Amino acid sequence: MPKTPKRWTLLQRPNGWLLAHRVNRESVIIEFNRHEPAKLAAEVERALSQQQYTGEGIVLGLDSLSCMVGSVIIDDPRMLRHRQRLVYEFEEGLPVPAEDLTVDFASSKDQAFGVAVETARLAPLLDALQENGIQVQLILPVAFLAASTVAGAKQDQQQWMLWHDEDRVELLVLQDGLPCDWRTLPADPKLLPQHIGMRSLDSASPPRFVFRSATFATRAAIDSLSDLTIEFVDDSPTLVNAAIEAGDRLLRGSSTPWIDLRRDTLASSDPHRPVRGLLNLVTVSAIILLLSVSSVLLFRTHRYEQTAEVYLAAQEDVFRDVLPSRRLPRGIRRILESELAKASGLTGSGTDLPERPSMLVVVRELLSALPQGLRFRINEVRFEQGRISIDGEVRTHADGDALATALRRQGFQVTAPRTQQLPNQGVSIRMTAKYIPPEPAKPKGDSEPTEAAEPKLAAGSNQQPANRRQRSSLVTRYSSFATPK
Amino acid sequence: MTSRSKSQLIVALGFGLLVALAVWSFQEMRAARASAGVAQKNLNHCQELAQKIAKVRQRPTMAALEETTITSLATLIDEAATGSQIRKNNIVRIEPLPSRQVAETDYKEQPTYVEMRGVSLQQLVSFMHTLLADQSELDVTSLRITAPRYESDSPTTPVETWLAEITLTYLIYSPKTNG
Numbered sequence: 001m002p003k004t005p006k007r008w009t010l011l012q013r014p015n016g017w018l019l020a021h022r023v024n025r026e027s028v029i030i031e032f033n034r035h036e037p038a039k040l041a042a043e044v045e046r047a048l049s050q051q052q053y054t055g056e057g058i059v060l061g062l063d064s065l066s067c068m069v070g071s072v073i074i075d076d077p078r079m080l081r082h083r084q085r086l087v088y089e090f091e092e093g094l095p096v097p098a099e100d101l102t103v104d105f106a107s108s109k110d111q112a113f114g115v116a117v118e119t120a121r122l123a124p125l126l127d128a129l130q131e132n133g134i135q136v137q138l139i140l141p142v143a144f145l146a147a148s149t150v151a152g153a154k155q156d157q158q159q160w161m162l163w164h165d166e167d168r169v170e171l172l173v174l175q176d177g178l179p180c181d182w183r184t185l186p187a188d189p190k191l192l193p194q195h196i197g198m199r200s201l202d203s204a205s206p207p208r209f210v211f212r213s214a215t216f217a218t219r220a221a222i223d224s225l226s227d228l229t230i231e232f233v234d235d236s237p238t239l240v241n242a243a244i245e246a247g248d249r250l251l252r253g254s255s256t257p258w259i260d261l262r263r264d265t266l267a268s269s270d271p272h273r274p275v276r277g278l279l280n281l282v283t284v285s286a287i288i289l290l291l292s293v294s295s296v297l298l299f300r301t302h303r304y305e306q307t308a309e310v311y312l313a314a315q316e317d318v319f320r321d322v323l324p325s326r327r328l329p330r331g332i333r334r335i336l337e338s339e340l341a342k343a344s345g346l347t348g349s350g351t352d353l354p355e356r357p358s359m360l361v362v363v364r365e366l367l368s369a370l371p372q373g374l375r376f377r378i379n380e381v382r383f384e385q386g387r388i389s390i391d392g393e394v395r396t397h398a399d400g401d402a403l404a405t406a407l408r409r410q411g412f413q414v415t416a417p418r419t420q421q422l423p424n425q426g427v428s429i430r431m432t433a434k435y436i437p438p439e440p441a442k443p444k445g446d447s448e449p450t451e452a453a454e455p456k457l458a459a460g461s462n463q464q465p466a467n468r469r470q471r472s473s474l475v476t477r478y479s480s481f482a483t484p485k
Numbered sequence: 486m487t488s489r490s491k492s493q494l495i496v497a498l499g500f501g502l503l504v505a506l507a508v509w510s511f512q513e514m515r516a517a518r519a520s521a522g523v524a525q526k527n528l529n530h531c532q533e534l535a536q537k538i539a540k541v542r543q544r545p546t547m548a549a550l551e552e553t554t555i556t557s558l559a560t561l562i563d564e565a566a567t568g569s570q571i572r573k574n575n576i577v578r579i580e581p582l583p584s585r586q587v588a589e590t591d592y593k594e595q596p597t598y599v600e601m602r603g604v605s606l607q608q609l610v611s612f613m614h615t616l617l618a619d620q621s622e623l624d625v626t627s628l629r630i631t632a633p634r635y636e637s638d639s640p641t642t643p644v645e646t647w648l649a650e651i652t653l654t655y656l657i658y659s660p661k662t663n664g
Contacts, residue, residue: 283496290503297510304517311524318531322538333527336534340541345591345658347544359625360613383628 006051009247010044011061011142011240014166019044020244021051027244041128048134057137059145059247060126062117062261064170064184067141068094071180072105072112080107090114102266104259106178113180115141119265126266136268138250139261143170143182146242148258149249150212151177158203162196162211162230164218165239171199173207179258189221200228212236357386362435369410374402376429388412388433393426394419400429407433548592548658549622558597558623558653561616566601569611575603584657595655596626603646606630613651627652 011018017040020029030047034040045053072079072089079085086105091098094116102119105112117139126136147161151174159174169192173181181202185195200207209230211222222230237245249255262268272279319332322339329335343349362383370376375395382389394400400417407414417431559579566576578600584593604612613625629650 286500287503290500290507294503294507294510297507297514301510301514301517304514304521308517308521308524311521311528315524315528315531318528318535322535333531333534336531336538340534340538341660342550342658343538343541345660346546346548346550347541348547349541349544356624356626358617359628360610360617363610363628378630380629380631382630383625385626 005054005056007056007248007251008048008053008058009061009145009244009251010058010136011145011243012063012066013142013240014063014065017044018240019047020240020247022244022248027241029240029244037125037128041125041132041134044129045132045134053134055133055135057135057251059250060136060139060262061142061145061243061247062122062139064141064143064168064182066117066121068096068101068116068118069182070094070114070116072114074107074110074112077109080112086112086114090116102261102264104261104263106180106258108176108178108180111175111180113178113182115144115182115259115261117261117266122261122266130269135270136262138247138257139266140257140259141182142239142243143172143184144179144258145246145250146170146239147172147174147179148255149242149246150210150236158207160200160203160207160209162209162214163236163239163242164211164213164215169218170239171196187215187218189217192218193221193225196222196228197225213238357435357437359383361437362386362388365410365412365435366407369407369412371402371406374399374406376403386435388435389430390433391430392428393422394429395426397421397427400427400431403429404431404433411436411438545621547621548656550658558655561620562599562653565612565616565619568615569608571601571604571608571612575601577602582652586659587656591658591660593657593659594626595657597653597655599651599653601649601651604649605646609647609649616653622656624654624656625651626654 006021008019008021011020016034017032018029019032020027022028032040032043032047034043070090070093072086074080079089083105087098087101087103090103090105090112091101094101096116096118100118100120101116102122103114103116105114107113122139129136143163143165146163147170150161152159158180159172161170161172161174163170163172164187166187168187169185171181171183171185172179183195183199185192185199196209200209206228209228210233211219211230212233213236214222214232219232236242246255250257270276315332316328319326319328319336322336326335366381366388376399377393378390379393380389380391394403397419400419404414404417412433412435414433415431417429419427419429421427558581562576562579563573566573576599578598580598582596582598584595586593601609601612609630613628617623617625627650631648631650
């Protein structure tokens with residue numbers, strides 16, 4: 001079970017220092033008679049080390065004689081926002097320049113009650129404590145510490161508090177739960193009634209005093225002030241014990257201090273010390289979070305890299321399937337694109353080559369077109385790019401027309417034949433024709449293909465590029481070209 | 486510099502490093518994710534390409550690669566002639582002609598002129614059919630048949646024979662290279 005850290009309060013006394021903490025509502029006190037800061041800090045550190053001190057913040061309570069007080073009347077609420085102006089107003093009633101003071105105010109709506117300490121007198125002790133690893137978290141007067149344990153927050157009502165402490169009596173006046181005046185009175189039974197009587201004159205109405213830890217002598221002396229209302233609290237703790245209890249509460253965070261002189265020049269070099277633990281927790285959490293985020297991101301990166309490798313291996317498999325004899329290249333996709341372009345080029349897929357009818361088809365169509373019952377002689381035939389030039393002989397001019405008509409029926413575009421009578425007998429004929437291949441068959445759903453549109457060749461007619469590929473069984477179709485019938 | 490300032494600097498540096506690590510990890514993750522995405526796209530594309538290549542390869546070729554030798558054409562002509570019962574001395578001439586680019590395409594044509602004398606029409610058609618059936622990249626681009634002469638192996642059965650001038654053309658796939 002983790003050990004609860006002790007909450008320490010270091011109190012300045014007229015004749016030395018007290019280091020204390022609370023155990024089961026009781027105060028454990030260690031006394032020091034040293035005043036020299038370095039030695040005092042070393043002794044305090046030694047004592048704390050024996051108590052397993054681990055660097056927690058402590059409360060420093062100042063003796064009344066170390067403090068200076070004063071009030072500043074607030075004419076304009078905006079004054080409260082200008083702290084330096086308050087300090088200079090406060091300085092006017094003090095024999096020390098503002099630059100040498102560390103001041104804090106307990107401010108109400110019409111008054112700022114200031115408590116100051118000479119910076120140069122307290123700073124060495126704070127530095128010495130700091131060097132010994134002791135962190136002072138709060139600095140305020142011992143009387144303020146003690147009074148805060150019994151102060152109420154009654155509105156519009158003043159509390160006049162008297163607290164006997166060794167050879168003096170602390171007089172604190174609270175307005176709305178905040179100090180508005182603080183005096184240290186001598187505890188001498190002869191002088192105390194006079195001081196209290198004088199102070200009571202500051203109040204507009206007769207104040208009601210509450211006196212704590214009064215000794216028999218002081219009580220007897222006060223009783224002589226018959227015109228004042230004084231309530232004695234018999235079971236009150238001593239001022240020191242009340243201050244230790246208040247320090248414990250402040251460090252626990254269950255109350256807030258009226259003032260804190262751990263500020264300005266006397267401020268801690270680590271202003272976040274009170275929340276250091278929380279800050280450390282946040283820091284560690286942030287580190288863990290960042291490390292976790294980085295780890296997750298790197299893990300995801302690794303997974304993505306693995307996935308990419310799997311895809312790459314699959315690409316390589318595809319490549320080996322397509323080009324088993326080739327060595328694996330760097331850019332598989334580019335090589336496959338090139339291979340597709342090459343394959344398409346070799347097969348003519350997707351190319352815009354001009355379609356030309358197969359020469360064999362043209363020959364076959366010409367042979368099929370030649371009329372059976374007509375006498376003619378062919379001297380020369382030229383086939384070129386689907387065009388045919390025929391040079392021959394017929395018996396009459398009309399036979400030339402008949403020959404042209406026969407070719408037209410077969411699908412040739414034929415120019416009008418040029419005929420000329422020969423010297424002996426017969427007519428020479430010259431004509432040109434162009435073979436127009438039939439339209440390819442329409443896809444399913446369209447009208448039935450006509451007889452003319454059907455492919456006339458049996459083999460190799462897979463329609464791409466249509467007529468180039470047609471290879472017919474033309475051998476069986478050839479006929480006597482010159483038909484001397 | 487005080488020890489506190491030093492420690493604050495160290496903490497700040499540590500945090501900076503951690504934030505930098507997180508940012509770097511994020512960048513790495515993004516880059517790896519992008520790479521995986523590209524690899525997946527490439528794989529899909531390669532698979533599509535492979536399917537297309539397989540499909541295209543099933544089709545008959547209509548062109549040869551440029552590096553394909555055409556020197557064997559004479560042999561092919563001889564074989565086709567023999568198969569068509571054309572005597573070797575009937576083949577008068579085989580003459581390769583200059584190649585030319587087919588306009589606005591990646592193809593070139595490599596023509597070869599073949600002259601045969603004294604062949605019958607049946608032999609001629611059979612010759613061309615045999616030749617083209619074996620060589621899908623080959624085509625007859627022009628044919629001239631002239632003046633049948635009647636030769637007679639036997640006096641009773643005269644046979645018409647022709648002078649045939651054939652232009653055989655190889656189609657060559659020759660894509661233009663960039664640059």
